[in-house]
Amino acid sequence: MAFEIIELCTNCYACEPLCPSKAIFEAKPHFLIDPDKCTECAGDFEEPQCASICPIEGAILNEDGVELNPPGSLTGIPPEKLAA
Amino acid sequence: MELPVLNNTASEAAKGGCSEGSCGSTDDQMNHLPDSIRDKVKNHPCYSEEAHHYFARMHVAVAPACNIQCHYCNRKYDCSNESRPGVVSEVLNPVQAVKKVIAVAATIPQMTVLGIAGPGDALANPQRTFDTFRMLNEQAPDIKLCVSTNGLALPENVEEMCKYNIDHVTITINCVDPDVGAKIYPWIFWNNKRIKGREGAAILIEQQQKGLEMLVAKGVLVKVNSVMIPGVNDKHLEEVSKIVKAKGAFLHNVMPLISEEEHGTFYGLTGQRGPTNEELQELQDSCAGDMNMMRHCRQCRADAVGLLGEDRGAEFTLDKIEEMDIDYAAAMKMRAEVHAAINEELESKHKAKETKLVSIEGLRKEVTRPVLMAVATKGGGVINEHFGHAGEFLIYEASSNGVRFIGHRKTIPYCEGGDTCGDGESALDVTIRELSGCEVVLCSKVGYEPWGPLEAAGIQPNGEHAMEAIEDAVLAVYEEMRVAGKLAAKPDAAKKAA
Numbered sequence: 001m002a003f004e005i006i007e008l009c010t011n012c013y014a015c016e017p018l019c020p021s022k023a024i025f026e027a028k029p030h031f032l033i034d035p036d037k038c039t040e041c042a043g044d045f046e047e048p049q050c051a052s053i054c055p056i057e058g059a060i061l062n063e064d065g066v067e068l069n070p071p072g073s074l075t076g077i078p079p080e081k082l083a084a
Numbered sequence: 085m086e087l088p089v090l091n092n093t094a095s096e097a098a099k100g101g102c103s104e105g106s107c108g109s110t111d112d113q114m115n116h117l118p119d120s121i122r123d124k125v126k127n128h129p130c131y132s133e134e135a136h137h138y139f140a141r142m143h144v145a146v147a148p149a150c151n152i153q154c155h156y157c158n159r160k161y162d163c164s165n166e167s168r169p170g171v172v173s174e175v176l177n178p179v180q181a182v183k184k185v186i187a188v189a190a191t192i193p194q195m196t197v198l199g200i201a202g203p204g205d206a207l208a209n210p211q212r213t214f215d216t217f218r219m220l221n222e223q224a225p226d227i228k229l230c231v232s233t234n235g236l237a238l239p240e241n242v243e244e245m246c247k248y249n250i251d252h253v254t255i256t257i258n259c260v261d262p263d264v265g266a267k268i269y270p271w272i273f274w275n276n277k278r279i280k281g282r283e284g285a286a287i288l289i290e291q292q293q294k295g296l297e298m299l300v301a302k303g304v305l306v307k308v309n310s311v312m313i314p315g316v317n318d319k320h321l322e323e324v325s326k327i328v329k330a331k332g333a334f335l336h337n338v339m340p341l342i343s344e345e346e347h348g349t350f351y352g353l354t355g356q357r358g359p360t361n362e363e364l365q366e367l368q369d370s371c372a373g374d375m376n377m378m379r380h381c382r383q384c385r386a387d388a389v390g391l392l393g394e395d396r397g398a399e400f401t402l403d404k405i406e407e408m409d410i411d412y413a414a415a416m417k418m419r420a421e422v423h424a425a426i427n428e429e430l431e432s433k434h435k436a437k438e439t440k441l442v443s444i445e446g447l448r449k450e451v452t453r454p455v456l457m458a459v460a461t462k463g464g465g466v467i468n469e470h471f472g473h474a475g476e477f478l479i480y481e482a483s484s485n486g487v488r489f490i491g492h493r494k495t496i497p498y499c500e501g502g503d504t505c506g507d508g509e510s511a512l513d514v515t516i517r518e519l520s521g522c523e524v525v526l527c528s529k530v531g532y533e534p535w536g537p538l539e540a541a542g543i544q545p546n547g548e549h550a551m552e553a554i555e556d557a558v559l560a561v562y563e564e565m566r567v568a569g570k571l572a573a574k575p576d577a578a579k580k581a582a
Contacts, residue, residue, distance in 0.1 A: 010160055011175070012204055014149035017211070018276075045276050052278040055150060055159040074153060076270045081353045 001042070001063060002035035003050065008059040015050035015060075024050060121334070124251055124305055126430075127196045127423065128228060129392050131252060131307060131335060133380045133489050136392045137465035138426050141197040142188050144181035145174070145387040146212045150204035151236050152272040152288060154258075155350035156311060156341055159204075174387075175203070178215035180402060186224055187405040188389055190415035192396070193422035195389075201232035201254075202386035207241050217248035226416050228252065232309075236272055236288050238295025246302055253299055254337075255292055256309045259317050260324055262286035267316050270350070293331070300332030307335040307378065312359050312367055313351070314341070325371035336371060337378035340364050362521065365490060379491045380478075391463045393476055393492070433465075433553070452571035454483035456490065457558050458519045458543070460527035467549050467557055471530035472499035477519060480554065482562035487555045493518040498534055516541045524561055526554075 002023075005015075009030035016024045016031060021044075023037035033050070040062075041048045051060050051068035057075065058067045071079040129136035150159065176184060185198050198220065200206040206213045217229055231245060232254040245253070259265045265285025272284040279287065299306050308328045310321050317324075325336050341358040343351040350356075359367070368377050382392045390396040458477035460469035475497050479490040495518045496511040512534050519525060525543050528550035538545045549557035565571050 010148075012148040012150070012159065013209065013212075014151075014204070014273075047277055049276060052276070053149075053151065053273045055153055074271065075350050076155070077350050077353050 001040055002038035003033050003040060003048065003063070003068070004035070004061045004065075005031050005033050005050075006059060006061060008056050010056055010059075012055065014053045014055070018049040018053060020044035020049065121305065127427070128230075128252060129197065130199075130230070130254075130381070131305065131378075133378070134430065134465070136380050137461070137463050138194060138430070139197070140192055140195040140389075140391045141199060141384075142185065142195055142389040143199045143201045143384065143386050144176055144184060144216065145203050146176050146178055146181045146216050147200055147202055147206045147209035147386075148175045148204045149208045150202075150234075151208040151274075152205070152234050152284075153270050154234075155268055155270065155356075156313070156343060158348045158352075160348065174402060176402070178212055178219060180405075181216045182219045182223060184400055184402075184405050185220060185227065186410055186412055186415075187408045188400055189224055189227060189419065190408075190410045190412065191399070192390065193415075193419040194391070194426070195227075196423070197228045197230055197252075199230035199232055199254075205234050205237070206231045207233045207237040210237070210241060210244070214244060214248065217250065221248055224412060224416075226419060230254065232256070233295075234288070235292030235295045236274070237291075239291055239298055242295065242298045242302065242304075246304070250304070252305050252307070254307045254309055255296060255333075256311070257289075257292050257296075257324055257328060258310050258313070259285070259320055260289055260293070260327055261320060262289060264317050264320050265289055268313065293327075296328060296331050296333060306333045307337060308333045309337045309339060309381075311341050312338050312364060314357060314359050314363065316356070318359065318363070318367060321367060322371055325375045329375040334376065335378050336375040337381050338364065338368050338371060339381055339383055342383065361491070361493060361518070368491070379489055382476075382492065394463075450484065450566070452484045452562075452566055454481050455524070455562060455565065455571070456481055456522045457524040457526060457561065458493070458522040459554050459558070460525070461554060466551055466553055467526050468528050468551055471525065471527040471534060471545065471547075473497050474527065477515075477522075477525065478554070479522065480558045482558050487558045487562075495519075499531070512537055516543065519543055526557055526561065 005024075007030060011030055016026065020041060021037045021039050023034045024031055025034065048068065054060050054069060055074060057069045057071050057073060060068045062068055071082055125131040125135070127135050127139045129139045129141050189195050200213050200216065213231070220227060220229060229248060229250045230252040231250055233256070235255045235257065238255065258268050262282045262285045265288060266282040269285045269288060271278050271280045272288050274284065274287050296306055296308070310317070310324055312318055312321060321338060328336060341351065341356070343349060343356050343358050345352045368379060371377055380392060384392065385395065385397070387397055388395050389400055457480050459467055459480060460471055460474035460477055461467055462469045474495070476492050476494045478492050481488050481490050495515040498511050498515055516537060522543055524546055525538065526546050526549055528547060530545040530547045535545050546561060549560065562571070
């Protein structure tokens with residue numbers, strides 16, 4: 001059970017101090033989640049903290065590789081406009 | 085602490101009255117402030133229209149995280165050629181930021197003010213922001229510190245901010261109604277949850293207002309920024325202006341929405357337009373009935389360096405400041421001398437202006453129609469920029485009540501100085517469009533080629549006042565127009581002024 005930050009990450013630091021398990025760390029070219037430490041916030045918070053503050057749609061995946069914030073879910077921009 | 089209500093130029097002018105606030109230039113607004121506040125703002129380019137001609141500011145980009153999303157912001161954006169809020173080239177850690185501030189302060193002694201304005205939100209990165217301020221308090225105590233914030237985390241940080249002598253805070257308040265807010269803010273992060281829509285906007289608004297009240301109670305000067313979004317909050321901002329003034333904000337800065345499609349923001353991609361120059365000015369004028377308005381904002385980047393309207397950030401990249409060896413004690417001495425010289429110059433200008441107010445009495449007896457004039461300047465409060473090199477023009481309104489600063493208009497420099505101007509012609513078209521409504525353009529020099537098209541567009545080029553003080557020159561040209569019989573008040577204008 002662990003999330004993953006992918007290359008869409010813009011290195012904004014927002015998630016790092018929020019992680020209750022200290023699983024998120026600064027790395028090049030972008031922040032990463034230590035899969036051994038990540039608990040998906042189970043027992044600490046109702047909602048996973050990194051995915052709740054991340055401003056970039058698609059930057060964080062769950063263990064099945066599914067986007068926690070799919071396109072359009074945060075900005076309200078219709079995905080067809082994003083693609084254009 | 086109660087801040088006094090400022091007279092404002094627009095309503096006074098409309099009444100045809102002649103208080104200090106309506107005569108001469110806009111910086112006379114400062115005359116209504118108690119000395120303690122005037123001292124705080126007189127060398128702050130973002131708070132004093134007059135100061136922005138002389139003093140420079142810088143932002144350090146130490147705060148990349150944000151706790152809200154605004155529809156005019158794209159958090160993916162990072163481009164060194166863009167000049168607008170939220171855009172930076174490199175995010176700095178606090179140690180790097182302090183090094184950069186010291187390098188800039190030693191190189192540009194006119195730099196009086198350091199702000200943290202993102203690229204996210206200063207208070208969504210409290211550790212990074214306050215570490216920077218703490219070190220600057222110790223290492224460069226002659227620099228004023230400012231914060232710009234969306235206000236969500238303001239109440240919990242007011243106490244801490246006051247520890248670092250932060251005496252200027254800007255809060256971006258786009259609305260006081262959650263239904264309007266829901267159209268601007270898709271979500272906020274609050275108490276460990278992402279809260280969307282109206283509910284999130286309501287919390288944000290509550291925190292902004294609470295933060296504003298707390299800061300005013302502490303005697304901190306608060307400026308309120310609002311982004312004017314036509315059809316979303318344009319009608320609503322007059323109410324915002326009234327409320328923030330009642331709560332003690334000292335200055336209101338209504339800025340135009342920037343929403344180019346290529347910026348990839350919600351507004352950019354959904355076709356939300358920004359206001360025209362005329363719409364912006366109209367709203368600023370109507371808010372001015374209630375509030376001291378800022379009109380010289382350039383909506384700068386979160387890592388801007390230099391005078392407002394210029395960006396010297398490229399001189400202070402990390403690798404360049406690494407090589408600079410600075411003796412700050414010596415720099416501080418030199419800075420104090422430069423600041424004293426500027427203050428002396430300003431003092432003598434103020435004295436000269438007091439004398440002049442008497443001499444323009446004659447002008448006022450006759451009600452003449454107001455005229456907009458564009459001015460090309462590189463700073464220093466004088467006309468010292470070639471027409472073809474100007475990337476922006478300052479707009480002044482001359483009327484029988486005196487001269488007031490209206491705002492600035494950006495353009496593409498007509499010619500970068502060479503003999504061949506490439507698409508000079510289309511750049512000129514842009515300038516002529518941007519200067520719509522102006523009847524004169526004052527610059528240190530204007531070439532033969534643009535002369536004809538400018539005249540044809542009803543804008544008289546004028547290079548006769550090079551190196552003169554802007555307001556003196558505007559007034560002199562206005563007087564020439566009056567003598568030439570070009571200023572007969574239109575019937576409706578006369579009615580308004582009477």
